[in-house]
Amino acid sequence: MSVQTIRQQAKTLWTLYTARNPVYMILYLTSRCNFRCPMCFYLEEIKDPNKDEIAFPELRKMSKSMGRMIHLSLTGGEPFLRHDIPEVVNIFVHGNGVRFITIPTNGSLTDQVMATVERLVSDHPRTHFRIPISLDGYPDDHDAIRGAKSFDKLEVTAKALAGLRDRVSNLSVDINTCHSSLNDGKLRGFVDFVADRFDVDNHTVTYVRGNADDETKNASVREYRQLVEDLRRRQAPVESRPFSSILRAVTDYQKDIIDRTLAKDQMYVPCMAGRKMIVVNEKAEVMPCEILNKRMGRLAEHDYSIKRLLDAPQAVDLVKWIRKTKCHCTFECALATSIIYHKASYPKIFWRALNLRGRRQRRAEGRPASRPAANPQLVQLNTDGLNA
Secondary structure (H helix, E strand, O other): OOHHHHHHHHHHHHHHHHOOOOOEEEEEOOOOOOOOOOOOOOHHHHHOOOOOOOOHHHHHHHHHHOOOOOEEEEEOOOHHHOOOHHHHHHHHHHHHOOOEEEOOEOOOOHHHHHHHHHHHHHHOOOOEEEEEEEOOOOHHHHHHHHOOOHHHHHHHHHHHHHHHHOOOOOEEEEEEEEEOOOOOOOOOOHHHHHHHHOOOOEEEEEEOOOOOOHHHOOOOHHHHHHHHHHHHHHOOOOOOOOOHHHHHHHHHHHHHHHHHHHHHOOOOOOOOEOOOEEEEOOOOEEEOOOOOOOOOEEHHHHOOOHHHHHHOHHHHHHHHHHHHHOOOOOOHHHHHHHHHOOHHHHHHHHHHHHHHHHHHHHHHOOOOOOOOOOOHHHHOOOOOOOOO
16 A cells, blocks of 8 residues: 555545534436436436536535535436536545545446546546446346336446446446335345346445335335345455445445334434535535435525535524434435444444455455354344335
């Protein structure tokens, strides 16, 4: 590890624990999308997309009002329908020192994705980019959910991105699967299928949430658990992302928290949404997360200053409400952020990180990677009232 890398990682950790502003922002670049997936929590906005998307002058003001950030997610809609992603990234990398950037995609716009990502990894070699591609089942099942030929298109995109990743050091390519009633009972062996067919760094599973079509929410918690266990078994052994062992351990622990939340509907980790993580939609409205149908305020009313908005009574009262009510959900991004700031979770995270490194070493030596020990809290979960 070079001296420069050590300095970068030390600066990231310093920002993480000293910043008074949010260090993670999810920014909705657009509500436009070329798909209409029933399990999408943003489906209503996608059906009637906002024509006045947040523009550069507003983004620059936002950036200037914030301190250093660690993570930026650019999402939508389908974010790659905006052709100015490189310019947006420039604003936050140069203005806020963003270290990690995630841009999810349905994978259908191969040429646009590749042109954009090639430019990003070249222009910002010290920033790590992660491109999660949505894949919700075997080819025919995926096409039934997302549209004809959507599997073929995403496969082309995934292969092209993997080729680029192999030539650079600041790109990760992931597959994400949304578990809903649309693919419930159809994912047996799917983790192995993805591992064998796609050359990706991570395969993650999210549980359907938010304002998705009600008919898509009746998904088996038991099948979700099995998918998580399968992912642990088949996780790719190597990844170039800084702090990858810790980040993977946080994700691994996060899945246990989601499972327990689904089973008992209670808070297990105090939520940091609205404090360390915020969401800004394409209409420049600020929210603590993607799940709560509550606004912290409109940036236009605060001259596009994030700091002024977060200091205003409406935002302060909402953060107090989140604390008081012990607000909880299965939103992965909010949970991961909350776990990172939850000191009581550190022993579990570090143990899992060591376990993951050990599994990686065993694979490198050609030995079988043993499965992690079962969590007794999960074995004894009360699933009354949940669809099994």
